[in-house]
Amino acid sequence: MTESPLRTVRVTRYVTPLREGGSLPAIVEADDGFLYVLKFRGAGQGVKALIAELIAGEIARTLGLRVPEIVFCELDPILSRTEPDEEIQDLLKFSAGLNLALHYLSGAITFDAVVNTVDARMASEIVWLDSLVMNVDRTARNTNMLIWHQELWLIDHGASLYFHHSWQNWEQQHQRPFPFIKDHVLLPSASELEAVNADFRTRLSSERIRAIVSLIPDDWLTGESPFTSPLEQRQAYIQFLEARLASSEFFVKEAQHARNALI
Incomplete structure (x- = not known):
């Protein structure tokens, strides 16, 4: 590292x-x-x-x-x-x-979809992010967003990448549907997913993915898993993220279909 x-x-x-x-x-x-x-x-x-x-x-x-x-x-x-x-x-x-x-964002208030509004572009960006990392925890019941100094901040992503708790069939996880996107609190406003997809695929390079995964401390990668070393486990995270990014049209269409069913 x-x-x-x-x-x-x-x-x-x-x-x-x-x-x-x-x-x-x-x-x-x-x-x-x-x-x-x-x-x-x-x-x-x-x-x-x-x-x-x-x-x-x-x-x-x-x-x-x-x-x-x-x-x-x-x-x-x-x-x-x-x-x-x-x-x-x-x-x-x-x-x-x-x-x-x-x-700690002192004085921040919890985002409330009834009170707070998010424009279509930002809503689409957040839906795209959560589709990429399979974040199940951005619902109306638990938005995991804060308003601080009149700006929207994202918190609590620990429920993302949920497949890594078992690593079962992890090589195919990037192709798995993500049905929980239908419950995303910002999905009704996410009308610019295709434009965001084109932009974010250029911003999130393989080099950046590898740099982020390299941040994981070795002693966080020594628990029960099918891997023989921290290096091998890091490579699995990289492989998943690169493959999911490469097939982002799949999860964008899934989100669009879920949105069409709501509006």
Whole structure:
């Protein structure tokens, strides 16, 4: 691996849990003085959710979409000694080492499709991104978008690339339908998918895909999998993303058909 362009910070203070879903992310303070939303390697989905967050988030940034800064975050389990909640104590202990965090957008409000509007171009860009990485978690019930300083920011991509939890038939995953796109909160507004597809296929190069995948730490790639080395597992992520990008017309048409059924 080459030297990572992502910063690494160290947790100095556990501030408060964000009790959303089952992963118990938390607001923490780091040694650079900033607050972050920390995603724990010891949570239910383990490092796979962190890998998905890293890959999808950095692809989104490459495509010009707004994502809070992603950093690696070192966690010392000694912090668990001052935490009265036993569940959080265990989470801190099991998450010792390198985790992932996103810069905390203080004062941001959750995107609400009833109140907030997104133009056709941006809606199409976000639908395209989520189709590429198979993100199942951008629905009206859980939009995973924030409004901060009157701009739209994307968060929480840990449910992307869901096939990597088992790696079953992973070589064919790029060709699999993505039926969950019908539930995407922005799909009704995504009328410019073909134009976005032409643009994004030039922006997201194979070189950039490889650079993003190279960011994954080796010790996140040592769990149960059909691969014999971190290098081999990284190559599988690259192969999936390159193949899915090359066949993007397939998932664009799928999204268009789902949209036509809604409007």
